[in-house]
Amino acid sequence: MTAFSASGVVGRARSARGRLAPATAPRTPFVLLILVVLAAGLVLLLFVNTVTASGSFRARSLQLRNDALVLKQQELQRRIQSLSTPEHLAAAAAALGMVAGGDPTFIVIGPGGHTKVLGHPAPATVPPPPPPPPGGTNR
Amino acid sequence: MSQQPPRSRRRTAPSPTAPRRPSSRTLRLGSGSRRLTVSFVGVVVLVLVLGGRLVQLQALDGATYASAAQQSRLRTTDIQATRGQILDRNGEVMAYSVDADAVFADPSMIIEPFSVAQRVAPMLGVPVSTAQQAIVAASARGSRFVYLAHDVDPTIAEQVMALGIEGIGTLPEPERMHPDGSIGASVVGFTDRDGHGRAGIEQQFDKPLSGTPGRLTVEVGQGGEVIPSGVHKETAAVAGSTVRLTISSDLQYVAQQALNQAVRSTGARGGQVTVMDARTSRVLAMTSDPTYDASDPGASPGPLLSNPNVSDVFEPGSANKIITFAAALERHVITPRTVLNVPGELQVADRTIHDDWVHSPVRWTATGILAKSSNIGTLLIAQKLGPKAWDDYAKAFGEGSTTGIQLPTESAGLLPAMKDWSGSTFGNLPIGQGVAVTSLQLANMYQVIANDGVRVPARIVQSVTAPDGSVARATAPAGHRIVSVQTARTLQQMLQMVTQEGGTAPKAAIAGYTVAGKTGTGQQLNPDGTYSNSNYWSTFAGFAPADNPAYVISVMVDTPQTDYLGGDVAAPLFGQIMTYALKAGGVPPTGARPASLPLYP
Numbered sequence: 001m002t003a004f005s006a007s008g009v010v011g012r013a014r015s016a017r018g019r020l021a022p023a024t025a026p027r028t029p030f031v032l033l034i035l036v037v038l039a040a041g042l043v044l045l046l047f048v049n050t051v052t053a054s055g056s057f058r059a060r061s062l063q064l065r066n067d068a069l070v071l072k073q074q075e076l077q078r079r080i081q082s083l084s085t086p087e088h089l090a091a092a093a094a095a096l097g098m099v100a101g102g103d104p105t106f107i108v109i110g111p112g113g114h115t116k117v118l119g120h121p122a123p124a125t126v127p128p129p130p131p132p133p134p135g136g137t138n139r
Numbered sequence: 140m141s142q143q144p145p146r147s148r149r150r151t152a153p154s155p156t157a158p159r160r161p162s163s164r165t166l167r168l169g170s171g172s173r174r175l176t177v178s179f180v181g182v183v184v185l186v187l188v189l190g191g192r193l194v195q196l197q198a199l200d201g202a203t204y205a206s207a208a209q210q211s212r213l214r215t216t217d218i219q220a221t222r223g224q225i226l227d228r229n230g231e232v233m234a235y236s237v238d239a240d241a242v243f244a245d246p247s248m249i250i251e252p253f254s255v256a257q258r259v260a261p262m263l264g265v266p267v268s269t270a271q272q273a274i275v276a277a278s279a280r281g282s283r284f285v286y287l288a289h290d291v292d293p294t295i296a297e298q299v300m301a302l303g304i305e306g307i308g309t310l311p312e313p314e315r316m317h318p319d320g321s322i323g324a325s326v327v328g329f330t331d332r333d334g335h336g337r338a339g340i341e342q343q344f345d346k347p348l349s350g351t352p353g354r355l356t357v358e359v360g361q362g363g364e365v366i367p368s369g370v371h372k373e374t375a376a377v378a379g380s381t382v383r384l385t386i387s388s389d390l391q392y393v394a395q396q397a398l399n400q401a402v403r404s405t406g407a408r409g410g411q412v413t414v415m416d417a418r419t420s421r422v423l424a425m426t427s428d429p430t431y432d433a434s435d436p437g438a439s440p441g442p443l444l445s446n447p448n449v450s451d452v453f454e455p456g457s458a459n460k461i462i463t464f465a466a467a468l469e470r471h472v473i474t475p476r477t478v479l480n481v482p483g484e485l486q487v488a489d490r491t492i493h494d495d496w497v498h499s500p501v502r503w504t505a506t507g508i509l510a511k512s513s514n515i516g517t518l519l520i521a522q523k524l525g526p527k528a529w530d531d532y533a534k535a536f537g538e539g540s541t542t543g544i545q546l547p548t549e550s551a552g553l554l555p556a557m558k559d560w561s562g563s564t565f566g567n568l569p570i571g572q573g574v575a576v577t578s579l580q581l582a583n584m585y586q587v588i589a590n591d592g593v594r595v596p597a598r599i600v601q602s603v604t605a606p607d608g609s610v611a612r613a614t615a616p617a618g619h620r621i622v623s624v625q626t627a628r629t630l631q632q633m634l635q636m637v638t639q640e641g642g643t644a645p646k647a648a649i650a651g652y653t654v655a656g657k658t659g660t661g662q663q664l665n666p667d668g669t670y671s672n673s674n675y676w677s678t679f680a681g682f683a684p685a686d687n688p689a690y691v692i693s694v695m696v697d698t699p700q701t702d703y704l705g706g707d708v709a710a711p712l713f714g715q716i717m718t719y720a721l722k723a724g725g726v727p728p729t730g731a732r733p734a735s736l737p738l739y740p
Contacts, residue, residue: 055367071294074237081232081318086392103650104718106727118727119651 099124213370214359219311220350223379225327225340227388228423228601232318233327234341234433239314240296241332242287244270246278248306255304262299263288289332290314315341317433323391324433325446326384326425326546326599338436338444340382340600342547347603350379378606385421385601390414393719395426398694401712402428406700407677411448411578412712414720415597417589417688419615422544422599423720425449425579450548452575453676453695456705457512457643458659459571461584461680463521464509464633466532468626472523473505475633478740481508481516487566492518495660495704506633507738510642512658514570521569529569530557535594535621536584538576542597543616552576571659572670582693585656585680588634589688592627593618631655635685635734638710647679647710649718651728655688656681656713658705663698674698679709683717686731690720 082088105119196204225234242263249255256271270287277285289312296309315330328339336342353376358369394412402410414424427447431439467473482500485492494513508516521529539554553575555564567573579597587594595618602612634655638647643658659678662670677696682688694709702708
């Protein structure tokens with residue numbers, strides 16, 4: 001290397017050292033600051049990740065609960081619907097020994113409390129056992 | 140730079156002369172500055188190119204790339220709209236939807252169909268061999284998709300997915316439930332796997348029932364997890380509307396049971412019953428036998444998957460005489476007491492008409508002709524009336540045109556146009572031959588007389604309720620007066636004589652009530668076009684109470700074997716269903732005296 005260029009470099013280095021020298025003391029706080037910033041960043045990142053994860057955990061558990069409740073509601077609805085069909089009601093009534101009535105008869109209660117019977121009341125007769133339902137299913 | 144000193148030394152070595160050194164130094168310095176310049180220019184060009192590219196990417200095409208990047212993070216899913224319910228008049232649910240999944244397989248991703256089937260099939264309630272065969276067969280076809288099970292409970296579907304088997308997937312496929320099974324199936328109809336209506340109300344009201352599916356767009360990370368602060372765009376699904384019918388599922392059940400029993404006890408091919416409100420023409424029950432199970436339409440043969448009460452026609456036979464009598468009364472051709480000489484047979488063009496039973500010439504009143512259902516007597520009245528008038532009234536009663544009921548595939552029936560009539564046609568039509576009607580049309584014809592002469596077209600939908608709760612009531616169709624109140628009331632009296640002793644249908648009578656109606660025994664056609672003497676449509680149509688009608692019922696039994704007369708097969712069925720309708724509807728006897736019109740002079 002030439003003397004010209006070398007002296008230039010040395011000169012610059014010397015002058016730089018001269019300027020930096022007073023700042024040598026506060027270097028530790030700066031490093032600490034950087035470390036703190038890094039640590040804070042890490043903690044924040046961890047926090048954000050945790051929040052995200054816990055949010056999805058919560059969403060997941062709520063989803064599962066919702067699914068279970070929907071299924072339960074559907075199952076109950078299904079039962080109500082099948083139990084309230086005319087077919088099932090007729091079978092349940094027959095199981096209790098009930099039979100369909102005969103000719104329609106009405107009792108008309110007048111304003112004075114006196115009653116009038118319309119139609120021809122007669123005891124119901126037990127019909128022959130009903131045929132099985134026409135291929136209907138209760139699902 | 141580090142190579143410079145040696146190179147300069149090498150260069151200077153051959154020249155011992157000192158004065159060259161400065162020049163050489165100047166040159167080096169000069170070339171150094173030129174290199175700097177060249178480097179500078181190079182760097183500037185590089186910066187310009189990079190900067191330009193940066194500007195191009197960030198500023199000019201930036202939006203495109205940004206959106207492409209976001210698109211790759213966005214996930215859009217359809218939110219299925221819940222299909223609306225179908226209710227009966229009392230709000231009983233006749234059809235509703237529940238969440239369910241379909242499980243499918245992609246055979247190209249399955250190496251061992253048997254082991255996959257062994258793990259999956261038991262959870263789906265499918266035999267292992269069936270599932271295995273389905274996968275193998277689809278694989279052989281080169282197909283990449285085959286259903287393994289439908290209507291799978293969502294929890295089970297989730298468990299299947301949790302197994303993590305390659306080539307097994309699930310699709311949301313809401314299941315349509317018909318709690319009543321076959322009760323009212325032909326009216327309600329059914330849906331296909333895609334959830335679209337394919338018959339009945341499900342088909343007719345598919346659009347309002349379907350609703351509008353929604354969309355959910357979210358931003359997801361690499362692993363597919365939703366980014367909480369990212370894009371979240373949701374267009375909510377709009378659920379389908381609820382359709383409320385005029386059907387009463389209780390009456391529907393009773394009618395269907397009674398019809399089924401009658402069809403089986405008479406060895407008939409089948410039958411149809413239609414019940415409607417006498418004043419509003421709202422259909423309360425519409426049933427046919429045999430029918431199908433709406434929960435499992437695939438189990439029934441295709442031809443059964445219809446609603447024959449609106450799509451199939453039959454010859455009404457003598458039940459059609461109501462048109463001849465209404466027109467003759469309205470045109471003052473007859474009164475209930477008009478006496479006619481009825482011969483044992485009657486020649487009309489090339490045909491000789493007989494009554495159902497052999498008799499010598501006899502004198503009957505018009506009421507007698509109706510109550511005994513004399514073909515010859517009816518034709519004598521029709522001839523007094525004239526073909527033009529008869530045709531006008533047949534059309535006015537709705538023959539040959541649809542009612543406009545809210546059901547698909549409605550038939551208009553068959554009423555030959557007057558220009559196509561042959562000489563003997565007017566010997567057929569007035570007694571119900573050569574004309575065909577649906578069960579619904581027949582009921583609507585008798586509704587005219589029941590409603591004191593005003594025809595109201597039949598309807599089966601009461602209202603449609605949108606998901607926001609707004610109710611759109613079906614508009615009541617306008618009624619048209621066909622015959623005068625006087626004519627209708629007279630015919631109500633005359634039709635009562637049919638169900639009394641001496642008439643053709645005492646079996647339709649209900650103790651304590653006045654019942655009006657008319658039997659029919661329509662001969663079916665042989666394959667060669669002649670009328671059959673063994674296959675009949677046994678019909679009865681009527682209403683009760685006769686003096687203040689509440690319900691109209693038409694009954695048709697197809698090819699009964701034990702008996703064939705309308706009065707023996709269809710009339711008792713009418714009485715049975717009407718009895719229940721009156722009881723359930725809380726219609727007390729009117730207390731009116733039964734009609735008493737002479738059948739003989």
